[in-house]
Amino acid sequence: MTLPLLIIFGLLLVAQVPIALALIGSAVGAIAFFSRIPMEAVFHRMTGGLDSFVLLAIPFFILAGNLMNTGGITERIFRFANLLVGRIPGGLGHANVVASIIFSGMSGSAVADTGGLGAIEMEAMKNEGFSPAFSGAVTAASATIGPIIPPSVPMVVYGVMAEVSIGALFMAGFVPGLLMGLATMVLIFFMALTRDYPRLDKFRFMKMLKAFGDAFFALITPVIIIGGILLGIFTPTEAAVVAVLYALFLGFVVYKELTIKKLYKIMIDSMVTTATVTMIIAAAASFSWILARQGVPTQIARWLTSMDVPLWAFLLLFNIFFLFIGTFMEALSVLVIAVPVLVPAMEVMGLDPLHMGVVLVLNLMIGLITPPVGMSLFVTSKVGKIPLENLYKEVMIFIVPLIVVLLMSTYMPDLILWLPRAVGFGH
């Protein structure tokens, strides 16, 4: 039944059936024609796939990110970031990265980063005389940091699929996320030296302090979310709903830029985005249930161990495989299909699912900016009105620092694991 399942799934995908419905359709088709299992089991599994309090973090983190994007918060963060690092050669390029790092502590999605904050960043960079392609490339590249630094929708999905603590995953992404930002800034620094980009004429401490005060309430959002989870005060879902309430408070009371009319649109958009994610998760629950019934995950684990490749080679192949897959398949779909199949194999090979979760998500995030697909590139090109071809050329170099961080994270597990261990997410 496995082969028909995969074939029907592939055909439905090519026919432009949305991924969620292609997963359900192939599950129904395979069961109807190749087994005696009652067909309603497929749909029963779908709702079962959503029966998890942890998944509720997804709508709330999406909503919180969208609220922060409209409430006048992103501008303040960007202004502060520019006054903080704008003096470094590369000026606004660094501000772009720093603002993305701060914003990724509030939002769970790379695309939300590109759409809201990215629009402001690209506008400012173009006005300062940066080329549109460079502005877009920096924006798209720095957006990939979002889901590595907590909170993160892909990490929640991975955690649910692999049965790993979301809190531990969030902490595990923290250091690699900061390293990605740092590595990107190093690249921007050297590019700025050869290209003579504008920067702030002077570092003004008082002005920076004033911008910090102005953005203060926004800047403590990541502290509330990450600190709350870190200290064990909140579960990730609770932290997410607190982030929503805090974003509403900022938008309505502190910055007064949110209106009921805007709120209506934000709610609808966020719930629809949520559904596009959760439907894939629900559908994947029935899809991977069939694969598990057929014993596919254990077969893969057995096959991988029988090949007897050294661990370093396995990890290299793992990265190459998922970088490749990530270039033309969308990240969440890869997670929901691959993770349940791979978890037994990871256990047999003695790999820590916490470590591998961060490595896997990192791979898929790099896929967001690698041509030809790259969701983040599409959004950047649309939002910044930059032709895709120009963006492709300019973004290639930004993949290098990200690959460096990926290799470091792959072969130095302690880089990822020390923080979750230090705060008590031990095994």
Add this chain to the structure above:
Amino acid sequence: MRGFVGKTLNQLAIVEEYLLLSTGVALVCVVALGVLFRYVIRAQLTWAYELSILLFIWVSFLGASVGIRHQAHITFDFLVRLFPPAWNRWLTVLGNVLVFVISLAGIALGYVIFTRTLGQRFQTLPLSRGWMYLALPIGFLLIAVHITENTVQLLYKSSNDSVDQSGNGGAQ
């Protein structure tokens, strides 16, 4: 779409959006209340868990059907981008027909699950579990309606219009 059918469909879409909005708002409120009770009043809201899952499933299915209308769902459009635009259109029509067929299965089998679970009760809510599974047939019914609507609109469009099918959803 114009005329009576078009008007009805537009009204349906408005009702649907308001339903999605209210379930979404209710979801935020229920989980927020749960947090409030746990930390401030120091009491456990026993029904908050089941109610939030019930609302979450409705948000997912209603959101999925609104998402069909907004064309927000994520598709595997890598291959299609390589095809000539004329193929694109027919591939989209084919895909829509397949979505319609899958929805029919969802309506029928979802209804079976709904009737079978009507007799079961939630542990902490004075409700039948059927109300949770009702999201299946209703969600797929609305998906079937919207995919038909999208297809008719696509076929009415003059053929030299290129079809925008970039899956712009996604929440990586």
